[in-house]
Amino acid sequence: MLRKAWILTTVFIIMIVLFSSGCQVTAPVKIDLQKTVSADQLQEMVTTKADYYYVGFDWRLEPSEDVKMYIPLLNYLERQTGYKFRLRVFPQDEDIVREMVEGQVQFSIIGPLSLLRAEKYGVKSLAIGITENGTSRYRAMIVTQPGSPIKKIQDLRGQMLAFSARTSTQGYLIPRIMLAQAKLSLSDLASFEFFQSYADAANAVLSGRFDAAALQDTLAEKLAAQGLVRIVAISDYYPCGGVSMAPGIDPAVVAAVQKALLQFAPQGKDQGGLYNWDNSEMPKGFGMVEGDPYTVFRPWAHNFGLLN
Amino acid sequence: MRLSHKIIVLTSGIVAVMGLVTIVAINGVVKSTVRNSIEQNGVVLAQTTSSNVADQYLDGKLLTVKNVLENQLDSNRYLVYAYIINRDNGTVVNTFHQGFPAGLIQLDPLPSGSTSVTKLLNINGNLVRDTGVPLVDGLDSIELHIGLSESALLLPISKISWVITVMTLIGIIIGSLAALILSRLITGPLEKLTLQAERIGEGNLEGEIQFDSRDEVGNLARSFNRMTAHLKENIQALQRRNQELSLLSQKLGEREELLGKLWHQVISAQEEERKRIARELHDETTQSLAAITIGLKTAEETMPSDLSKSIRLLEQLRNMAGQVVKELHNIIYDLRPTVLDDLGLVPALRWYAETRLGARGVEFELQVIGINRRFPPEMETTLYRIGQEAIRNTFKHAQAHNVVLVIAQKENNLMMQIKDDGRGFVNKEMWSTTNKGMHLGLLGMRERVGLLGGIIEINSRVGEGTVVTVKLELSQKESSKEGN
Numbered sequence: 039m040l041r042k043a044w045i046l047t048t049v050f051i052i053m054i055v056l057f058s059s060g061c062q063v064t065a066p067v068k069i070d071l072q073k074t075v076s077a078d079q080l081q082e083m084v085t086t087k088a089d090y091y092y093v094g095f096d097w098r099l100e101p102s103e104d105v106k107m108y109i110p111l112l113n114y115l116e117r118q119t120g121y122k123f124r125l126r127v128f129p130q131d132e133d134i135v136r137e138m139v140e141g142q143v144q145f146s147i148i149g150p151l152s153l154l155r156a157e158k159y160g161v162k163s164l165a166i167g168i169t170e171n172g173t174s175r176y177r178a179m180i181v182t183q184p185g186s187p188i189k190k191i192q193d194l195r196g197q198m199l200a201f202s203a204r205t206s207t208q209g210y211l212i213p214r215i216m217l218a219q220a221k222l223s224l225s226d227l228a229s230f231e232f233f234q235s236y237a238d239a240a241n242a243v244l245s246g247r248f249d250a251a252a253l254q255d256t257l258a259e260k261l262a263a264q265g266l267v268r269i270v271a272i273s274d275y276y277p278c279g280g281v282s283m284a285p286g287i288d289p290a291v292v293a294a295v296q297k298a299l300l301q302f303a304p305q306g307k308d309q310g311g312l313y314n315w316d317n318s319e320m321p322k323g324f325g326m327v328e329g330d331p332y333t334v335f336r337p338w339a340h341n342f343g344l345l346n
Numbered sequence: 347m348r349l350s351h352k353i354i355v356l357t358s359g360i361v362a363v364m365g366l367v368t369i370v371a372i373n374g375v376v377k378s379t380v381r382n383s384i385e386q387n388g389v390v391l392a393q394t395t396s397s398n399v400a401d402q403y404l405d406g407k408l409l410t411v412k413n414v415l416e417n418q419l420d421s422n423r424y425l426v427y428a429y430i431i432n433r434d435n436g437t438v439v440n441t442f443h444q445g446f447p448a449g450l451i452q453l454d455p456l457p458s459g460s461t462s463v464t465k466l467l468n469i470n471g472n473l474v475r476d477t478g479v480p481l482v483d484g485l486d487s488i489e490l491h492i493g494l495s496e497s498a499l500l501l502p503i504s505k506i507s508w509v510i511t512v513m514t515l516i517g518i519i520i521g522s523l524a525a526l527i528l529s530r531l532i533t534g535p536l537e538k539l540t541l542q543a544e545r546i547g548e549g550n551l552e553g554e555i556q557f558d559s560r561d562e563v564g565n566l567a568r569s570f571n572r573m574t575a576h577l578k579e580n581i582q583a584l585q586r587r588n589q590e591l592s593l594l595s596q597k598l599g600e601r602e603e604l605l606g607k608l609w610h611q612v613i614s615a616q617e618e619e620r621k622r623i624a625r626e627l628h629d630e631t632t633q634s635l636a637a638i639t640i641g642l643k644t645a646e647e648t649m650p651s652d653l654s655k656s657i658r659l660l661e662q663l664r665n666m667a668g669q670v671v672k673e674l675h676n677i678i679y680d681l682r683p684t685v686l687d688d689l690g691l692v693p694a695l696r697w698y699a700e701t702r703l704g705a706r707g708v709e710f711e712l713q714v715i716g717i718n719r720r721f722p723p724e725m726e727t728t729l730y731r732i733g734q735e736a737i738r739n740t741f742k743h744a745q746a747h748n749v750v751l752v753i754a755q756k757e758n759n760l761m762m763q764i765k766d767d768g769r770g771f772v773n774k775e776m777w778s779t780t781n782k783g784m785h786l787g788l789l790g791m792r793e794r795v796g797l798l799g800g801i802i803e804i805n806s807r808v809g810e811g812t813v814v815t816v817k818l819e820l821s822q823k824e825s826s827k828e829g830n
Contacts, residue, residue, distance in 0.1 A: 066468035067453065074445025081436030083451045092434075101404035102397070102482045109484030124487055126434065129406030234405070 090124040091291065094134045094143035096152055096279070097203055098254075099237050099317060101127055106313045108147060114308055118298035121291060130203065130234045135159065138284040145287075145295065149207035149279035149319065150332045154339050160285030163327045164292065165299040167280045167320025170256065174325050175275035178212035179258035181267035182250045183243060191220045191271035197249035199230045200242040204344075207335070208319075209236055212273045213252030215338050220271075243267060256317065277331035278319050299324040349536070350529030357525035358518045365514025369507050377503055381475070381496065388477035388494050389462045395428065396481050396490040403430055403439070403481060403488070412439050418492075426474050426493040434487045450476075450491070458486050466496070473497045535563045539570055551578040608789050619681075626677055634670040638663050676701075683730075691726040692717060692753055695733045699751060706741050708749055715754035725818060728794045729753075729762050732802070735787045736764035736814045744768020744812060758825035760818045767811040773804075791816075 075083065093112055098104055105125055112123040126143055128134060135156040137143045145164070146152070153163055166174045180199075182188045188197060194217070202209020210232070217223065224230055231248070233239040236257050242248040244266060253261075261267040281299055283292055302308055302323045304315045315321060339345050347355075395418060399411045415428040419441050429440030433455060440446050449467075456463055456478055467474045473496040481488040538555050545553070551574055557567035641663040649656040679685075679697075686694035696712050703710045720726070733751065740746040746768035754761045788804065791814070795802040798818055806812035 066466040066473055067449070069447055069449035069467050069469045069474075071442070071444065071447050071470055073448045074442070075448045075451060076445075077437075079448075080438055080446060080451065083436070083448075084431060084433050084438070085436040100401050102400040105400075105404070105482040105485050109482075113484070124434065125485060127404040127485070129404070132406070 090122045091144045091287075092124055092126040092142065094126050094128060094137060094146040094148075096134065096146075096148045096205060097130055097235050098319070099235050101234075103237075103314065103317075107315060107318055110312045110315070111147075111302070113311065114302060115295060115298050118301070119291070119294040121294065134205075135161070138282075141284065141286070144284050146282050146284075147279070148282055149205070150277060150335050151207045151211045151339060151344060152205050153279070153282050154332060154335055155205070155345055156282070161282050162285075163332075164281045164283045164296050165324035166327050166331060167278045167318070168322040168325050169278055169319065170316070170321050172322060173275070174278055174280075174331065176208065176278040176319060177255040177275055178208045178216065178252055178273045179255050179269050180213060180216065180250050180252050180271040181240070181243060181258050181261065181269050183246065184265060184268045186249060186268065186270075188250055188270055191216060192222070193270070194220075194250055195222060195226045196228050198228050198247075200239040200248040200251040201230060201232050202236050202239045202252065202254075203234060204232045206236075207276070207279060208254040209233075209239060209252055211335060211339060211342070211344065212276055214342050216252075216271055216273045218338070218341075240267070254319070256321075276334060280320065280324060280327070300326060348533070350526065350533050353529040353532070354522050354525040357521045361517040361521045362514060365510060365517065368510050369514075372503060372507055372510065377500060380500060380503060384475050384494055384496055384499055385464050385477070388464060388475055388492060389479065391422075391425075391494070392462065392477045392479040392490055392492045395492060396479055399430070399490070400481050408437075408439050412441070415439065415441050424495050424498050426469065426472070426495050428490070428492045430481060430488060430490045432488045453478075456480060456486055456489050459484075460486075467493065469493070473500075532563065535559075535567055539567060542570065542574070546574060546577065551581065604789055605793075608793060611790065623677055623681075626673065630673050631670050631677075634666055634673070638666050638670070641666070686726060686730055687723075690720045691729055694726075694730055695737075695751060695753070698730075698734055699737050699749065702737060703741060703749055708741055708747060711748070711750045713750065713752040713754075715752070715756075717753055717755050721760065721820075722824060725760070725798060728798055729760075729816065729818070732791045732794060732814070732816055733762060733764060735791055739787065739812075740764070740766040740768055744770070746811065755820075758820040758822065760820055762816045763813060765811065765813045770806040770808045770810050770812050772808060773806055 093108070095104055095108055099107075105127060108125055112125055115121070115123050123145075126137070128137060134143065134146055134148060134152060138146055138156055138161055139159040146161075148156075153161065168174055169176045180191060180194070188194060199213075201213060204210055214224075217226075228249075231242070233242060236253050239248075239251040240253055240257065240261060243251040244261075250270065251267075255272070258267065258269055262269050281295075283295075300323075304312055304321065304323050336345075395415070399414050402414070403411045411430065415430075418428060419425050427441050429438055429442070429446070429450070431438045431451075438446055447469075453465060453476070454463075460480075461483065462477060462479045464478075465476045467476050474493040475496045476491055476493050478489050478491045480486055481490050535555075535557050538557070542553070542555050545551075554571045554574070555567045557564050641659055645656040645659040645663065648659070679701075683694050683697060685697050692712070692714050699710045699712065721729075737749065737751075740749050744766050746766035748767045750763075750765045752761070752763040752765070754763075791804075792802050795816055795818070800816060800818040802817075803815045804812065805815075
């Protein structure tokens, strides 16, 4: 009888414990809200001490989309080189050239215009992108709404034009060249505005806020194929962007990164894990930089005052 | 333990166990499910929030991001905090108004490549499920964390648990009362049955259990009553059989006593018979033979001198010898008349009656009906001896003047009747008569008839004579025989 009572009591206690604990298996971490830290203490406690190589980039689409697109490339580089890479995102109004010069970024995925602006600080091109046509060249296109009275580039006179970022080659430099070649200057436009990305510039036209937008060729062709826009002007082919490096980086690291970039096959063996890589300026990977491919841009950039 | 107590304990135990099982199930299974749901919802909410604020955060619009997070906090009452921590530059955007808690910094950073991590925090006594996700997939250096109050989300379940606990206690009380009533309903009749069983055990078979219900207990009570009635009948039957056996035993004792007396009488009769024979031989035959011997000697002595006298004497002696022979003949006939063996029952009884009754002046009449054959020796001997005893009684005790002997056969029944007009006796005193010789004679007749499976009836009234009737049943074989 006593044994039965003990068993029943034990079972009862176990049930009460389970009842009170709710089958909690992990002990919670105690946090005291009264114990706070200052900004300096926070920075000291949080900042990563690991030896990373930071990679910057020019905004192309939405920053989060750009991050998702470039993170797989960094993972690839880590696997191939054994070094650690981390993507560093800057606000649109922050100059990536200055960050490279100040050593905040060691590598950057930038277009020709940014590279031209940084050349004087020792930034060099490490690899040039290969576009969908299998070359290292791309174009810019000017689009309007399908029913727009603008039929050709000359019709932009007195119209509102949306550019992409001011540092963008496809979104600004090449369209400026196109305008110049059509004997149009910015003052011939009713107005113009810079947007953070090609997507924002396209939205400006699609929403009717602007009459036309200057876009990268791949995005313009995609929207035109969907019937959302009409292409009214197409530029010549110009050398596209790639990966650049800041000065002072270990040559061994540079060599390893360059080798990995040249072996990168986004439409082949390295296709797995990529995110919308077709939207980048190097959908077919990277090629070797031969000579000075960006000579064609220098006079234009200089004339437009973009190198200051 | 009493049955009623067992039922109460069992019922209360079942209710308690079921209540506890329910509580444990709610606290274990439901809470676990809710926790999983909180975890999943936390991940979804964190990822949704991160996708909402990622571009603005990456574009450096930190104030806007802070407003978005605070708006989210206001719109979701289970959301305790939200913050974005950048491990590259050591900055944080958060909803804490009193400063960022140091404890949150000490939490491990997101593992590289992971999409989400949850941790359970105890923030000033409240359980909070912290969910951390990368601000953008793959960008591990910038994490967005949200804290969902698990205590608040589990509060309804805790309330339900307490409600169930109270209901379980109420259920135990109601169940115990119901069990008490139920046990009374069950054990009440059982207690009656127990009392009745104890009464039966004490030998008291009177009384029934009055229980009219149609349930199992009612059936048991009715079965019990039937069992009691059967038991009572069986005991009464046994008592009757015992009484019968006692009577039989008594009769057997009397019979044995009578048989003892009979045997004594037989031995006495045998000795009497021997005495009679000796006496007759001594008083009559021996005297006659002595007289004959003396007469023969006298004749021998007188023969030379007086021949004529001797001849006369010898003639007298010859007559005397003839008388002796006759006496010896009577003695032999009394022992076992040869006429019974030679001629059968009817001649033997006629001879005996005529010789005995005729010598005493008693009128005798013999009626023979339907008999033209001999019967088995033991049957003839039995009837002869009974007739012999009855005839003897007519002149020895009844002092009758007329005796009628009837011997008749009808089908397979043989009947012999001796009827006299003597002084008779009281019928009921027949077997208790003080006349020892007569009493034993009657017993002897009954025993002889009994040995052959027959019936003897003796009817007598004082002053009206006696009728002795003997009936024997012939076997099928004997009854089918014709006379020879």
